[in-house]
Amino acid sequence: MPLFDYARASTIDEAIALLNDPRWVSRPLAGGTDLLVQVRHTKPNFQRLVDVSRIPAMRSVAREEGEIRIGAAVTYTELVESPLLCEHAACLVEAARLVGGPAIANTGTLGGNVGNGAACADGVPPLVCLDALAHVANSEGMRAVPVADLLLGPHQTALQPGDLITHFTFPLLPAGTRSVFLKIGRRNAQAIARLNVAVAGRLSADGRIEFVRVVPGSALPRLRRFTEVEDMLLGERPSTALFEAAGAAASRVMVAATGRRWSTDYKAIALQALVSRALRRVFRMQESNGTHAH
Amino acid sequence: MRIEFILNGEAVAVEAPPDITLLDLLRDYLNLTGTKEGCAVGECGACAVIKDGRLVNSCMVLAPQAEGCEIVTIEGVHAADGGPNDLQQHFIEYGAVQCGICIPGMIMAGEALLRQNPHPTRAEIRLALAGNLCRCTGYQQIVDAIEATAKGRRAQP
Incomplete structure (x- = not known):
């Protein structure tokens, strides 16, 4: 018997439907660099992984008016390769550059880094420094939470079952910062x-x-x-x-x-x-x- | 579940449970045992493969996540006649191989680097190998072999 099942979502709506399907205890899977280590050591507390790593809306970095929007499934490598972030979020790019080696940077995602809730997460201090909001979707709709408020303590987050971090936004820093x-x-x-x-x-x-x-x-x-x-x-x-x-x-x-x-x-x-x-x-x-x- | 992807240039379809890693899929379901399991937690890089052009640790990729992807393993890296390619030949010549368990991952990391950056500095080669542990060689010979390969590939017309 497999320890858990797998489902792939191609849109945010599909992911939310899968994550909130009452027949399964589901958890989002993005890069898997933390999750697959955890399931090796401890029995999974979920029955199904919902793969959100290919949802186009969660994979892009864009400038929208006076703010930057980063999809939660953007990898560290993609953060480093984003000219927009190199210009407007040097601290985040530098943090992404220092995460793991290339294989981990190519796989791990910013949303996973925040959702995993590790106290040592390199992606989190830059997001808080940039005054970033995490945008969280669930079956009731969307809510925006300051990243600092999402993290309650080591491996404790304000995320509820059925929640999915879809993207982050932060206002551009004042010119010359x-x-x-x-x-x-x-x-x-x-x-x-x-x-x-x-x-x-x-x-x-x-x-x-x-x-x-x-x-x-x-x-x-x-x-x-x-x-x-x-x-x-x-x-x-x-x-x-x-x-x-x-x-x-x-x-x-x-x-x-x-x-x-x-x-x-x-x-x-x-x-x-x-x-x-x-x-x-x-x-x-x-x-x-x-x-x-x- | 059925997982379909391109493996070393050929389409494959395999029935496998949803809860195994790409590493287990390669070794236990496709009988490609060149990819090694070292630490199984993403520290050592012995299981590294190239997924859609990027180096990944196959122990940290869930097998179903390979669906539709192009995966290159150490078995897919060779010269046209099936013998060692230039990178592998340089590993031999420079004494970069001792016990050998890290070498499939080292070769994949070297190939991934050279595909993206044909002109790596020694520092860039070291960074490209940051996730690959070798407990025998002390890395110098591995860096030398990759550097020599980069030079050789640049010299080709």
């Missing part, structure tokens, strides 16, 4: 993040920080923007001292939320360095002497 993504793993390639961070920022005409978002990943049980750190940066002029202080503040926010754990000695130092490095990159400060290069 730069964004970066940095990650620390146990090796350079094909590594699960120990810590990661997405940062976006822009300077005003007189050289002060007028826009900044700081979103560390794998740092808190529930991912969010570190507004405490953003507030201390807004209105200031970029400097090495400022960014080191911001890194230290990010570290304090993390430890205050998680308490001291076995990994804290490492993570506290690493997050401080990662956040200050990301800020230096966004505001184009040279690594060595801290001079401000335009």
Whole structure:
């Protein structure tokens, strides 16, 4: 007896009908890079997989008015190859570039990364940094949920049975905003993040920080923007001292939320360095002497 | 269920359960055992095949997801006379093969790279192999073999 059955959906409506068929406990399958590992180790808690990886409406990246729309079944490789995202979502492209090796990047999808709900998901800090909405369909219709609100904790999401993330949208960042993504793993390639961070920022005409978002990943049980750190940066002029202080503040926010754990000695130092490095990159400060290069 | 796809250039149709991986489909239902199972969780790349022109780990693809796709396995990589092709010949010449379990995946990763990028730098070759583990060679010879193949293919008219 097979452990589960398989059905392929060719449209979102068909996928929703299949996922909500009361005769089966169904779950969406996109790239399968997380799901097929899980079913190898644990008995599936579903009876049927509904393959959504070929639904055309879930596979494209497009600009619509002032926002970008990314289909949930777009793979990491397709994110990296999108000129639109390279221009408007550098942090997301950089994160996609650092996911797995080529075989995983060719298979895994952004929607799967969010839906799987791993605390270390590389796709999530950039989406939160871009203020992205996840668009979720079910038999009642569509709803839009901020990505940060979809993720309740490690492997816990606000998704209900029968729900399908169809796409993400985010407003274009203000003109001149730069964004970066940095990650620390146990090796350079094909590594699960120990810590990661997405940062976006822009300077005003007189050289002060007028826009900044700081979103560390794998740092808190529930991912969010570190507004405490953003507030201390807004209105200031970029400097090495400022960014080191911001890194230290990010570290304090993390430890205050998680308490001291076995990994804290490492993570506290690493997050401080990662956040200050990301800020230096966004505001184009040279690594060595801290001079401000335009 | 019935799964139909193009395998190494030929149409195949196979009856298989819906809950197996493409790796199991290839090895157990199509008797193509060149594709290896290493870790079975996407870490090692021994099971890599080319699906619609892109490298994938066949242990992470559900067999029914191959429907209608073009799959190339290590059995589909060879010279016109059935012997080793230039990439495989370079693996032999450069001493890139020791125990051999990673080699089908390494060859597929090398082929996938060279089909997309005929001018890879050494850094790009290393990135292309990021998902393929070899515990014998230390990778240098594998990178050398792919680099030599790229050079040889560029020199061809």
